[in-house]
Amino acid sequence: MKATIDKLFRTGDASNEELKALMDLCDNEGLKEAAVARRKEHYGTAVYIRGLIEFSNHCRNNCFYCGIRAAQKDLRRYRLGKSEILSCCNEGYKLGLRTFVLQSGEDNEYSDEALCNIIYSIKSSHPDCAVALSIGEKSRASYQAYFNAGAERYLLRHETASPRHYARLHPTSMSIENRKRCLWDLKDIGYQVGSGFMVGSPFQTLDDLVSDLRFLQELQPDMIGIGPFIPAQGTPFAHMQAGSLARTLNLISMLRLMFPYSLIPSTTSLASISPQGRLLGLEAGANVLMPNLSPASVRTLYSLYDHKDAFSASGLEILKEEVSGIGYEVVACRGDVKSQKDEN
Numbered sequence: 562m563k564a565t566i567d568k569l570f571r572t573g574d575a576s577n578e579e580l581k582a583l584m585d586l587c588d589n590e591g592l593k594e595a596a597v598a599r600r601k602e603h604y605g606t607a608v609y610i611r612g613l614i615e616f617s618n619h620c621r622n623n624c625f626y627c628g629i630r631a632a633q634k635d636l637r638r639y640r641l642g643k644s645e646i647l648s649c650c651n652e653g654y655k656l657g658l659r660t661f662v663l664q665s666g667e668d669n670e671y672s673d674e675a676l677c678n679i680i681y682s683i684k685s686s687h688p689d690c691a692v693a694l695s696i697g698e699k700s701r702a703s704y705q706a707y708f709n710a711g712a713e714r715y716l717l718r719h720e721t722a723s724p725r726h727y728a729r730l731h732p733t734s735m736s737i738e739n740r741k742r743c744l745w746d747l748k749d750i751g752y753q754v755g756s757g758f759m760v761g762s763p764f765q766t767l768d769d770l771v772s773d774l775r776f777l778q779e780l781q782p783d784m785i786g787i788g789p790f791i792p793a794q795g796t797p798f799a800h801m802q803a804g805s806l807a808r809t810l811n812l813i814s815m816l817r818l819m820f821p822y823s824l825i826p827s828t829t830s831l832a833s834i835s836p837q838g839r840l841l842g843l844e845a846g847a848n849v850l851m852p853n854l855s856p857a858s859v860r861t862l863y864s865l866y867d868h869k870d871a872f873s874a875s876g877l878e879i880l881k882e883e884v885s886g887i888g889y890e891v892v893a894c895r896g897d898v899k900s901q902k903d904e905n
Contacts, residue, residue: 563591569818570595580774581767586811589845596814596846599821604848606889609824609896611660611693612653612854612874615863616641620666622697623732626762628793628864629666635795639859640670643679649854650683650690656877657893660691662716662851664863667697677710684711691895693755698739701746708750715747716755718786721762722776723769730762744780753898755784755824760812761804762790770812774819783898784849785816785823788830793865806835810845817846822899824849840887849896850884852877 565579575583586592617640618629629636641649650661661683665671676696683692693714694707704715719740721727727737747754758773759765777785789804809831816825826849827842835841839850852874853860860873881891 562586566591566595569815570599573819573821574778577768577771580771580815583815584767584770584808584811587807589807589811589814592811592814593845596817597844600817600846600848603821603899607848607892607896608843608884608889609660609849609894610658610877610880610891611662611826611849611851611896612650612656612658613662613664613851614641614646614649614653615664615853615855615859616646617665617668617671618859618863619668619670620697621669622667622735624735625730625732625797626759626790626793628796630796633795636864637862639862640668641856641859643675643682645856646679647682647686649856650687653854653874654687654690656874658852658854658874659687659689659893659895660693660714661687661854662693662695662714664695664716665697673703673706677706680707680710680712689895691897693753695755698735698743701750704743704746704752705750708752712752714753714755714784716784716786717743717747718755718757718759719744719773719776720758721765721769722758722772726762726764726766726769729764741776744782748780748782753783754780755786756780756782757784757786757788759790759804760787760809761802763798763801765790774815777816777820781820783823784825785820786826786828787812787816788828789834791830791833803834806831806838806841810841813842813845813847824896824898826851840883843884843889844887850880850891852880 569575620629623630692712694712695716724737789809791803825847827839827847831838831842854874
């Protein structure tokens with residue numbers, strides 16, 4: 562596979578069959594080394610941190626894999642108010658975080674006006690910080706309003722680019738066409754856009770994963786987040802097999818070679834499936850970590866899947882030591898995405 566890895570390193574692309582072979586690579590040292598080399602070319606040894614605030618676990622949708630789906634009956638629901646969200650940001654700022662990610666289910670209880678007020682207040686209190694949103698599918702007008710209020714980044718994983726596969730993971734009220742419409746609207750408005758997909762979700766094929774990579778090549782997102790599928794109790798997929806850690810790590814390395822300038826997080830799901838998952842993701846080519854700023858009283862309630870790791874930002878010093886131990890450095894800055902233009 563050395564020739565294929567060299568090709569991907571040199572050109573940033575490969576044939577569908579070559580990509581599928583790399584996904585299932587058993588000895589991934591060569592792939593990992595190539596990804597780390599490319600990562601260091603553009604980002605050095607810096608690891609950017611984002612403070613994650615999971616402000617509501619209410620959701621109108623019924624995605625078959627999700628632990629906070631609307632039909633989930635045994636989950637204690639919560640919503641954070643504006644003052645609680647601002648308190649989380651203030652605490653994160655003291656810890657050195659300069660990007661705040663506001664994440665929730667698709668909760669219509671928060672009006673656009675209320676969300677814009679929260680975003681504006683965060684930016685007013687911390688003008689040197691970036692605000693990212695991860696709140697699902699909205700209208701273009703809503704996205705524009707959040708952008709005008711000061712939000713600069715938006716994370717919306719497409720989950721799977723295959724219409725056939727998407728239909729097996731979601732109710733008929735949802736469609737990949739609308740999800741893609743949202744991503745293109747966000748990009749057109751001017752957001753730094755993040756997308757991504759699950760690895761090993763039920764009914765997924767290697768061809769589906771190739772479709773995900775091809776869609777990302779079309780979208781050219783600023784951020785790409787992937788992680789292994791992990792079953793959630795009480796969902797239709799509760800007894801399905803979890804996704805592969807090894808394949809996820811291979812795909813992180815492939816993404817780094819295909820999208821050299823993208824910000825790629827070592828996701829919570831990696832840490833949930835393996836005690837060393839967070840560090841393994843960095844060693845595969847990722848360069849972002851997202852410690853949790855949510856209040857301890859609700860942190861375990863944002864249960865997208867079983868055994869979710871909720872690493873608290875209060876443990877940042879421990880995180881810095883762990884990252885330093887593998888040759889990287891947690892940096893306190895906004896960590897904006899780079900581009901070829903930035904380096905010329």
